[in-house]
Amino acid sequence: MFRNIAVVVVGLLVGAVPPTFLHLLHADEPAVADAGVVAPPTTIRLNGEIEGDFTELLAQLNLAKDDVTLVITSEGGSVVSGMRLILAIEDIRAKNKLRVHCIADMFALSMAAAILESGACDDRAMTDRTLILFHGVQAPPSPISEALNNSMAAWISHRLGITPEAYRAHIAKGDWILSPPAALEAHVVDRVLSP
Numbered sequence: 001m002f003r004n005i006a007v008v009v010v011g012l013l014v015g016a017v018p019p020t021f022l023h024l025l026h027a028d029e030p031a032v033a034d035a036g037v038v039a040p041p042t043t044i045r046l047n048g049e050i051e052g053d054f055t056e057l058l059a060q061l062n063l064a065k066d067d068v069t070l071v072i073t074s075e076g077g078s079v080v081s082g083m084r085l086i087l088a089i090e091d092i093r094a095k096n097k098l099r100v101h102c103i104a105d106m107f108a109l110s111m112a113a114a115i116l117e118s119g120a121c122d123d124r125a126m127t128d129r130t131l132i133l134f135h136g137v138q139a140p141p142s143p144i145s146e147a148l149n150n151s152m153a154a155w156i157s158h159r160l161g162i163t164p165e166a167y168r169a170h171i172a173k174g175d176w177i178l179s180p181p182a183a184l185e186a187h188v189v190d191r192v193l194s195p
Contacts, residue, residue, distance in 0.1 A: 043069045050077030050111045054085050061092050067099045076110025079137055079148055089120035109133040114152055117159040124189045132183050134176040160187050
């Protein structure tokens, strides 16, 4: 069984999601706080290169009490840093019984796309202005790079509902770039949002 992995990555900026996103994403799931006051869901924005230990992001996630919206805008980055982030998000999700809703906005490239397809995200969305890009590990051929490619193909294909061989065929000639309609058709996202 593959360990599902998580969403989005980067240089760590905590920011707000436009109200339109929250309305569309949580329209059927109101968050009610004490005394009947509606509390907005926690939103964390990941921007930039996937690199480092993500201490601030993980601390924010660990403090969340309800659903979390993770907005991803990233050109990708380190495979190892991305995998560590995925595992940490999965652990926090399980420990705190959180649901993480991931939204790719503008672009989710390379490792950011892999995070979107990991078990860190309960559901996946993208805005109608977003591109998603998958490709193999960008490293010289070696047993380690081959093992990383195999691992990523396993979890990404599992999430997409295809075989690892079918996923590898998509990236065999280089980049697999998906627009919103193509991402929906390929089961890369569950829905497309208009900002």
